[in-house]
Amino acid sequence: MTKLGSLKSEKRLLDRQAADRIRQHILQGILPASTRLLETQLSEELEVSRGTVRSALAVLAREGLVSQVAFTRWQVAETSAVDAWELYTLRAALEALAARLAASNMTANDGKRLRETGAELATAVRENRFADVTDIDFRLHQKIVELARHGRLAEQHDYILQQVRFHMVHSGFLPRDYSALVDEHTALIDAVINRDLDLAERLARIHNEAEVKLLSAFVEQKNKSAVQ
Amino acid sequence: MTKLGSLKSEKRLLDRQAADRIRQHILQGILPASTRLLETQLSEELEVSRGTVRSALAVLAREGLVSQVAFTRWQVAETSAVDAWELYTLRAALEALAARLAASNMTANDGKRLRETGAELATAVRENRFADVTDIDFRLHQKIVELARHGRLAEQHDYILQQVRFHMVHSGFLPRDYSALVDEHTALIDAVINRDLDLAERLARIHNEAEVKLLSAFVEQKNKSAVQ
DNA sequence: TGAATTTCTATTGTTGACAATCAGGTTGTA
DNA sequence: TACAACCTGATTGTCAACAATAGAAATTCA
Incomplete structure (x- = not known):
């Protein structure tokens, strides 16, 4: 799993930018199906707060690329x-x-x-x-x-x-x-x-x-x- | 095997519950089309933090009941x-x-x-x-x-x-x-x-x-x- | 006057700290 | 051994303080 790199210094909402980056990695297969996603780890790689990452993950969940198990984990969607x-x-x-x-x-x-x-x-x-x-x-x-x-x-x-x-x-x-x-x-x-x-x-x-x-x-x- | 009666899936996330309440008000017409929604006001009425309200509004935006103008305002969706x-x-x-x-x-x-x-x-x-x-x-x-x-x-x-x-x-x-x-x-x-x-x-x-x-x-x- | 510019304020955006929860390991007991 | 109850560390959920922004109000200056 390669690093995602920092955001900042663009004008769109930070959480959307974060979602863009994560989405890109998922669609390129860098983050394969069912991979667990840790909020802390993502927030460090993207250099944004955990709250922002959470918001980004929520966006991706609504798009069907990520799924949430409440209180427990986020993961890249499964395929079947x-x-x-x-x-x-x-x-x-x-x-x-x-x-x-x-x-x-x-x-x-x-x-x-x-x-x-x-x-x-x-x-x-x-x-x-x-x-x-x-x-x-x-x-x-x-x-x-x-x-x-x-x-x-x-x-x-x-x-x-x-x-x-x-x-x-x-x-x-x-x-x-x-x-x-x-x-x-x-x-x-x-x-x-x-x-x-x-x-x-x-x-x-x-x-x-x-x-x-x-x-x-x-x-x-x-x-x-x-x-x- | 877990007990049959364990309804611990009742534990819904707070932001979803907040979204439920706001959604209900919108669908009943209590909050009419184009009404401005203030995060602070909602958070006081629902007795949750502003962050939670924000997250709820994001859910409703995805459902098409609310729209967001970045950095500026949330409002109930318009109708045409x-x-x-x-x-x-x-x-x-x-x-x-x-x-x-x-x-x-x-x-x-x-x-x-x-x-x-x-x-x-x-x-x-x-x-x-x-x-x-x-x-x-x-x-x-x-x-x-x-x-x-x-x-x-x-x-x-x-x-x-x-x-x-x-x-x-x-x-x-x-x-x-x-x-x-x-x-x-x-x-x-x-x-x-x-x-x-x-x-x-x-x-x-x-x-x-x-x-x-x-x-x-x-x-x-x-x-x-x-x-x- | 009135157009441009600068405060000012209400509101949204972002963050780090703290609370709640869970999975897994450990202990104690039959 | 089997299994339930209890820790424990990692992780997610919630909050309240702080920063950034847009739009309104006040001010400047031709």
């Missing part, structure tokens, strides 16, 4: 196949709604920027830059959600995506069939741009459901092997 | 027609998923209890106990979500429902057509119990979308008249 299932079913429902709304809001300018991101994804796949693919994939989905212009939906979707990322990092999951991935995204983008509400919604749902089984299986296997 | 639209569109998507999952999990025993709540609703309407109707209505939907056995979905749905309640109290919204309300719920319950996944999903969605326009209009009108 059930979690993976929950995440993907929820994600499918949210993105289906987002795709429909985005399609109905679509303008020429939004469409252009959406296609650009889609092209980025295709290029990254073509050049075998697999590390980038995941990032672009996430960014693409976030962009569609933005176009839905729905604050609560965007917030909720962000949390879900964060947890998905966490599960992926923790289990070592990677997409299997990259060309299918590009095709699915292209079809989705087209449907949104063409303002085909029903198709956009359906494609968003299908795209997600395809991945749920893969990730669930991965997480399950990873956890089984960790027990041995 | 856009909020109402967001709530109902999200609610429709979540309950559609819940209805589908509930239908696919359905057992004879679950079905019986679901019908009981449905009957309660019908009785309350028949006896013109309109105050009770809303409560039972909410409970019924929560029950369906429970049957979906999906932790994150349930949590998210709870938050949304809370905010809907808040908007209803604030705007003075009441259902318009009680017999249609009973019919819609009966049809939904039947679909879930008959394990008709597609129908259950569709009915849940339609039921919600019917109400979105009404509540939006109500909230908008309420806010307009408040400006004068």
Whole structure:
């Protein structure tokens, strides 16, 4: 577990900054699932008070990345196949709604920027830059959600995506069939741009459901092997 | 094996208890939308420290009932027609998923209890106990979500429902057509119990979308008249 | 006058000290 | 040995003092 380094001298609330740093470490896998988090230790590494750390941990708990056992301990969230299932079913429902709304809001300018991101994804796949693919994939989905212009939906979707990322990092999951991935995204983008509400919604749902089984299986296997 | 009667999980954290109290006041309309909340005042009234109140307010902020302006103020959330639209569109998507999952999990025993709540609703309407109707209505939907056995979905749905309640109290919204309300719920319950996944999903969605326009209009009108 | 600047004050943000609680080890007893 | 009751140290929960900030009020100066 590497040190987190000091905060201070920025303008945002300290507890949010602390949460940002801890979140980053969790999402990068530096703090793996189920790791115990000690308030005192974190407060020393981040050079803030324990109260501030507590507040940061509360933020992360609400985001689903950390869990609290009252009076006893904080820990990085656990991962399970059930979690993976929950995440993907929820994600499918949210993105289906987002795709429909985005399609109905679509303008020429939004469409252009959406296609650009889609092209980025295709290029990254073509050049075998697999590390980038995941990032672009996430960014693409976030962009569609933005176009839905729905604050609560965007917030909720962000949390879900964060947890998905966490599960992926923790289990070592990677997409299997990259060309299918590009095709699915292209079809989705087209449907949104063409303002085909029903198709956009359906494609968003299908795209997600395809991945749920893969990730669930991965997480399950990873956890089984960790027990041995 | 611990003793059966050990209810030591009653020991709830103080900040959660404080949040409960404040939440209650907000949902009852005692603290109306946009009311400024002073940490010191709350801490005196609740007889806890300011830090505890702060933590409670953070909880409520995450639930969407309170908003924070950094370094400046806390206040009860505002209400708008856009909020109402967001709530109902999200609610429709979540309950559609819940209805589908509930239908696919359905057992004879679950079905019986679901019908009981449905009957309660019908009785309350028949006896013109309109105050009770809303409560039972909410409970019924929560029950369906429970049957979906999906932790994150349930949590998210709870938050949304809370905010809907808040908007209803604030705007003075009441259902318009009680017999249609009973019919819609009966049809939904039947679909879930008959394990008709597609129908259950569709009915849940339609039921919600019917109400979105009404509540939006109500909230908008309420806010307009408040400006004068 | 009135725009810019400087107090001033109410309120929020952060901290370190103290209290409550828990897990695990130790002792005492059948 | 088995097991319950009692310590003990580590850790979390709560508090009240102190610092920083924003916005209002007072002051300056063209």
